[in-house]
Each structure stands twice: as C-alpha cells, then as structure tokens.
Amino acid sequence: MMPRIRHVAAVVAALFLITVAVAQEMPKDQLPLWSTKPDVAAFEKMEDARLAAAQGAVDQIVAVKGSRTIENTLAPFDEAVRQLNAAINFSTLMQQVHPDANFRDHATTMTTKVSSAQTALSLNQDVYHALASLDASKADPATAYYLKRQLLEFRLAGVDKDDATRAKLKKLQDQLTDAQSMFDRNISDDVKTVEVTASELDGMPQDYIDNHKPGADGKIRITTNYPDLFPALDFAKSDALRRSLWEAWTSRAYPKSREVVMNMMQTRYEIARLLGYASWADYNAADKMMENGANIAKFINQLDAATRPVAQREFAMLLVEKQKTDPGAKEIKGYESFRLNELVRRSQYNFDSQSVRPYLPYAQVKKGIMDTAATLFHVNFRQETNVAAWDPTVETWDVIEDGKAIGRFYLDMHPRPGKYSHDQMSPVLDGIRGKQLPEAILVCNFPQPTATDPGLMNYGDAVAFFHEFGHLMHHILGGQQEWAGISGISMEADFVEAPSQMLEEWMRSPQVLASFAHHYKTSEPIPADLVARMNRASAFGAGNSVELQNALSAISYDIYKEDPKKVDLDAITFGDLRDYTLFVPIASDAHFYANFNHLAGYSSAYYTYMWDKVIAEDFFQQFDQKNLLAGDAPMRYRRTVLEPGGSTSANDLVKNFLGRPQNMTAFEHWMMREFAPAPEAKTATGQ
Numbered sequence: 019m020m021p022r023i024r025h026v027a028a029v030v031a032a033l034f035l036i037t038v039a040v041a042q043e044m045p046k047d048q049l050p051l052w053s054t055k056p057d058v059a060a061f062e063k064m065e066d067a068r069l070a071a072a073q074g075a076v077d078q079i080v081a082v083k084g085s086r087t088i089e090n091t092l093a094p095f096d097e098a099v100r101q102l103n104a105a106i107n108f109s110t111l112m113q114q115v116h117p118d119a120n121f122r123d124h125a126t127t128m129t130t131k132v133s134s135a136q137t138a139l140s141l142n143q144d145v146y147h148a149l150a151s152l153d154a155s156k157a158d159p160a161t162a163y164y165l166k167r168q169l170l171e172f173r174l175a176g177v178d179k180d181d182a183t184r185a186k187l188k189k190l191q192d193q194l195t196d197a198q199s200m201f202d203r204n205i206s207d208d209v210k211t212v213e214v215t216a217s218e219l220d221g222m223p224q225d226y227i228d229n230h231k232p233g234a235d236g237k238i239r240i241t242t243n244y245p246d247l248f249p250a251l252d253f254a255k256s257d258a259l260r261r262s263l264w265e266a267w268t269s270r271a272y273p274k275s276r277e278v279v280m281n282m283m284q285t286r287y288e289i290a291r292l293l294g295y296a297s298w299a300d301y302n303a304a305d306k307m308m309e310n311g312a313n314i315a316k317f318i319n320q321l322d323a324a325t326r327p328v329a330q331r332e333f334a335m336l337l338v339e340k341q342k343t344d345p346g347a348k349e350i351k352g353y354e355s356f357r358l359n360e361l362v363r364r365s366q367y368n369f370d371s372q373s374v375r376p377y378l379p380y381a382q383v384k385k386g387i388m389d390t391a392a393t394l395f396h397v398n399f400r401q402e403t404n405v406a407a408w409d410p411t412v413e414t415w416d417v418i419e420d421g422k423a424i425g426r427f428y429l430d431m432h433p434r435p436g437k438y439s440h441d442q443m444s445p446v447l448d449g450i451r452g453k454q455l456p457e458a459i460l461v462c463n464f465p466q467p468t469a470t471d472p473g474l475m476n477y478g479d480a481v482a483f484f485h486e487f488g489h490l491m492h493h494i495l496g497g498q499q500e501w502a503g504i505s506g507i508s509m510e511a512d513f514v515e516a517p518s519q520m521l522e523e524w525m526r527s528p529q530v531l532a533s534f535a536h537h538y539k540t541s542e543p544i545p546a547d548l549v550a551r552m553n554r555a556s557a558f559g560a561g562n563s564v565e566l567q568n569a570l571s572a573i574s575y576d577i578y579k580e581d582p583k584k585v586d587l588d589a590i591t592f593g594d595l596r597d598y599t600l601f602v603p604i605a606s607d608a609h610f611y612a613n614f615n616h617l618a619g620y621s622s623a624y625y626t627y628m629w630d631k632v633i634a635e636d637f638f639q640q641f642d643q644k645n646l647l648a649g650d651a652p653m654r655y656r657r658t659v660l661e662p663g664g665s666t667s668a669n670d671l672v673k674n675f676l677g678r679p680q681n682m683t684a685f686e687h688w689m690m691r692e693f694a695p696a697p698e699a700k701t702a703t704g705q
C-alpha cells in the first residue's frame with residue numbers, strides 16, 4: 019500500500035506569489051504540461067529536477083536547528099510531497115498516453131524511480147520525528163488535521179518501529195509487491211477459449227456472428243475477453259455455451275494463483291500484526307471512513323438487509339421467465355441470470371439501447387457535459403488555443419470563476435494505438451492556494467467524430483464521461499488548499515467515488531439530457547418518455563446486482579479478516595456467493611478468487627463501491643428533483659463537500675452536507691425505481 023503523501027506550499031512562497039492568483043489568466047509561470055514539447059531526455063531532466071527539489075526539501079527539514087515550526091518543517095515536507103506528486107503524475111500519464119513506445123518505456127522506468135523516492139520518504143525516520151515534534155495546537159484546523167493524518171500514514175508504514183521490525187516490514191512489502199504483480203499477470207496471461215459450432219451462436223447479434231467466423235477446422239473460438247464473453251452470456255440461446263464460458267471465465271488463473279493469493283493473505287497478515295492490528299482488514303481500514311474491519315462486516319449486513327426484498331422481487335420475475343422454457347425450475351444459476359435479465363428487460367420494459375445513440379454525438383455530449391458542470395458548479399470554461407500536446411486531439415481548458423482562472427484541465431478523449439484503454443481522471447498538479455493552480459486530465463476512449471461520422475456514443479459512455487468529469491471538478495474545486503497533501507481528492511480512499519457516482523444521476527434527468535442530447539440528423543431533443551423508459555429498463559436488476567457486489571465485498575473482507583490459517587478460500591468464495599446472492603453458484607465459482615483482480619489493489623476494501631453508492635444517493639436527494647441545477651443545493655454541495663478537499667475527515671464532509679451521517683433510505687429508493695409505474699407517453703415533463 020502506497021502511504022498517502024501529498025503536498026503543501028512554503029508560506030514565504032505563498033505570500034510572494036499571491037499577486038499571481040488574482041491575475042485573469044493562468045499564472046505566467048504555470049505553462050501547460052507539454053508546452054516545451056519534451057523528448058525523452060528533456061522529460062527525464064524535468065523529472066529529475068522534481069526529484070532533486072524533493073530531496074532538497076527533505077534535507078532542509080533534517081537540517082533545522084532549534085525549535086521546529088510549521089514553516090520550517092511542515093512546509094518543506096509538503097514541498098517534497100508536491101514535487102513527488104507532480105513527478106509521478108507526469109510519468110504515469112506519459113506511460114498511458116505518449117504515442118511513442120520508447121517514450122512510454124522510459125516513463126515506466128521513471129515511475130518506478132519516483133515511486134521508490136515516495137516510499138523512501140514514507141519510511142524516513144528523521145522526517146517522521148521532525149513532524150511528530152511539531153506543536154499544532156495553534157495551527158488552523160486544516161493544518162492540524164493534515165499533520166495528524168500524515169503522522170497516522172507514517173505509523174501505518176511502520177516508520178516508528180525499531181530497525182529489525184522495519185527491515186522485516188520492508189521485506190514483507192517487497193514480497194507483497196511481487197505477489198501482487200504475479201497475481202495480476204496470472205490473470206491477464208490466462209485468456210481461455212471455448213470452441214463452439216455455428217449453431218451454438220443462435221441468438222447472438224449479427225455483428226457478433228460476423229466477427230466470429232469458423233477456423234479451418236470448422237470450429238468457432240470464443241474467448242473470455244469481455245467483448246466476447248458478456249454478449250454471449252446475455253444473448254446466446256445455448257445453455258451449454260454460456261455455462262462452459264462461465265466455467266472458463268471463473269477458472270482463470272486457477273489453480274496457479276491459489277498459492278499467490280494465500281501468499282498475499284499471509285504477507286498482509288504479518289504486516290498488520292507487526293504494526294499492532296489484529297487483521298489486515300483492521301489495518302487497511304485504519305485510514306479510511308470505515309475505520310475498522312467490524313464496521314465493514316456491519317455495513318455488509320445492513321446492505322444485505324436493505325437489498326434482499328428488492329432482489330427477491332426481481333428474482334420472481336426472472337424465475338417466471340426461466341419457467342417459460344423450463345416449467346419445473348425453482349432456482350437460477352449465477353451464469354443464467356445475465357440472459358434472463360436481458361429477456362425480462364426486453365419483454366417488460368420496451369427499450370432498445372441502440373435507440374439512444376443517435377442523440378449522443380460526441381461533440382454535443384462534450385459541450386453538454388461541460389455546460390451542465392458549469393451551471394451546477396457556478397464556473398466557466400475557456401479553451402486555451404495553440405497549446406502543444408503529445409497528440410493533436412488533446413485540448414487544454416481553463417476553469418474560470420469571477421473572471422479568474424482557478425485551474426486547468428486537459429482532455430485526451432479518443433483511442434489511439436498504445437494508449438491506455440479505459441476511462442479515467444488523473445491529477446496533474448495539486449492546487450495550493452496562492453502558489454499553484456490545480457490541473458487534471460481526462461484520459462478516455464470515446465468515439466472520435468470525423469467529417470463523415472458524428473461519433474455516436476453509447477449512453478453508458480456519456481454517463482462515464484460525466485462521472486470522470488466529476489472527479490476532475492472535485493480535484494479542481496478541492497484544489498484551493500494551503501497544502502498539497504490535503505488538496506483535491508486526497509481524502510480517505512473510500513470516499514472518492516461518492517461525488518462522481520452522484521453525478522451519474524444528472525445523466526438520467528430528462529431535462530438535463532434534453533438540453534444537449536439532440537438527434538444528429540433531425541436536431542430533435544431526446545424525448546422525455548424515451549429517457550424514462552431507458553431509466554426504468556436500466557434500473558431493472560439493481561437489487562440482484564447490489565447483492566452480487568455485496569457478495570464480492572464479503573469475499574474481499576472474509577479473506578482478509580483473520581489469521582489466513584483459518585481461511586478456506588474455496589469455501590469462503592462459494593459460501594459468500596451462495597449466501598449473499600439469490601442465485602445458485604456452480605462448482606467453478608469457488609475458484610473465482612484466483613481471478614478477482616481487486617483482491618490485490620483494494621484487498622479488503624472492495625466494499626468501497628457500494629459504500630460510496632449509498633452516500634451518493636443520500637447526497638442526491640438533497641437536490642431539487644424537479645430541476646437538478648436549481649436552488650441552493652449545488653453551491654452548498656460545492657462549498658461543503660468538494661471545496662474542503664482532504665482538509666477534514668470524509669465522515670465530517672458527509673455530516674456537514676446532510677446534517678447527519680448517511681443512511682440507507684435514499685439508496686433503497688434508488689433500488690426500487692425499476693418498479694415505478696411505466697411512464698405515459700407525453701411530449702414534455704420538464705419546463
């Protein structure tokens with residue numbers, strides 16, 4: 019686990035630069051990321067300069083004679099954090115987006131180098147003791163909170179332990195890193211293939227059949243890669259095909275990774291014990307909203323209780339569907355649920371997802387999302403022109419408030435060979451009040467419009483766009499802190515998804531969608547009843563999908579909640595799937611842990627997704643449901659949830675906005691939307 023080390027600004031520098039912050043433009047010394055068009059050598063020079071500056075700041079802390087102050091100790095510490103964050107943000111970005119493979123390789127090497135400097139800082143005893151001796155009693159609350167949290171991160175890294183213990187921790191951390199990369203590699207290396215005959219593709223869409231022509235031996239090969247796997251689970255009439263694909267998919271990296279997972283469990287358990295925690299789950303929760311493992315177990319039970327009635331109601335509908343071809347059926351197997359869901363959606367909800375795409379050409383969606391965000395967050399966006407970038411499609415934008423720039427972002431939105439293939443927001447620079455404006459980037463893979471192709475997006479892509487844009491706004495609006503280490507999205511890791519999950523709701527509003535989703539041929543706004551049907555259809559299955567997520571949260575927790583010697587991986591995996599979902603697992607499901615990739619990164623914290631969804635829906639109910647952009651909720655949300663960044667605990671952010679801790683009521687309401695009465699066909703619902 020990478021300890022959280024983020025940055026801050028020297029007070030003297032902050033005073034000196036304060037005039038820059040009131041200028042209309044971006045500060046003159048804060049040029050766009052790629053403005054010098056660096057080659058590999060220049061890139062490495064820029065990065066090495068950041069590493070040297072970080073080391074200089076660390077030396078400065080150690081060299082202090084006499085009494086320690088926030089200015090002579092926390093300020094240079096934060097400067098080291100600022101430099102290291104900027105360095106690793108840049109190198110990981112170049113790994114993902116640079117068009118030249120050689121550049122990407124050098125960027126990967128640089129990431130390793132910066133990462134080891136971060137680790138060294140997290141284990142630096144001199145720096146720890148210097149920070150620990152600071153008196154924060156007269157500091158402002160954000161500074162005091164930063165210091166307290168940073169000291170916790172240091173202790174979670176084991177910096178205050180004796181030499182022998184630290185040496186042992188270092189060895190365990192290295193073992194864990196190796197086991198994690200082996201776990202990931204075993205999964206990505208093990209793409210399985212199922213051989214079928216042409217008749218077994220009955221039910222599949224024509225383009226799928228066209229893309230899967232028989233080989234010379236007459237066999238058709240279907241892999242466990244997602245674009246092959248999920249359409250087959252959704253549409254194939256052949257139960258044998260769906261079952262054998264499911265068995266192949268759930269058996270990836272098995273039995274190879276059984277040992278690797280046990281290794282990760284054992285290593286993590288030893289780390290937790292050395293640091294004074296009863297289990298890895300307790301240790302891993304210590305710097306999160308959840309605080310300890312028992313709270314994870316409690317949440318899983320509460321979520322199950324809230325979800326079960328909804329899941330049961332859906333299950334009854336799925337069973338009726340199954341009984342059409344299997345009259346005596348009483349149970350549904352996990353792999354069967356995909357196709358049954360699809361059949362119910364088609365027969366009960368009168369919605370074809372293809373019908374929405376003509377309303378979503380990329381250029382309009384981009385403008386619509388930015389306009390919506392501008393209205394919601396009370397800012398403007400202004401494009402910087404003639405800015406150099408690693409690819410000509412990359413755009414550079416300033417975020418403007420009251421005529422002043424408060425941040426900058428980049429959009430790298432379309433696929434290219436060798437580019438990172440998912441969608442994500444990455445911080446570029448942490449915002450430090452008066453010293454450095456926050457910068458961020460979206461790296462996405464949406465269709466690229468051309469002279470002849472409007473670049474129609476899937477609805478899910480449009481939702482993903484706003485989700486990622488939400489992370490970006492969080493980083494920018496939370497980037498006006500005094501310290502880099504509490505800037506932007508630096509708060510507890512199990513809160514970060516809540517704001518973006520909430521924003522997904524805006525993409526379900528007929529009114530918001532109608533403002534930009536106009537048919538690319540007729541310019542007709544998307545009809546409100548189409549949006550309503552889409553919302554109901556896509557809501558179907560919410561209960562069972564939450565129960566599946568909850569089963570995965572339980573697996574992630576149960577595997578790490580105690581001494582690994584007491585854990586039977588197959589029994590836990592099979593048992594949690596059986597106990598938390600309403601579907602019957604098959605034998606191969608017991609091996610799913612071998613390819614459940616989040617057991618490496620999230621480890622015991624897979625609950626994060628559902629935890630944040632509960633918070634997101636509670637937040638959402640604070641907004642005017644008739645007009646999501648109106649009233650005082652948007653600005654109150656910006657001020658109380660986004661702007662504080664990581665300057666206070668996320669549990670307080672929640673309470674400050676809601677006036678109480680989150681509860682399940684709004685989440686239950688969200689799950690039940692699939693059972694709302696069907697909309698009447700009418701022309702307009704909004705004003």
Ligand SMILES: [Zn+2]
Pocket residue numbers: 485489515518
């Ligand atoms: Zn996200």
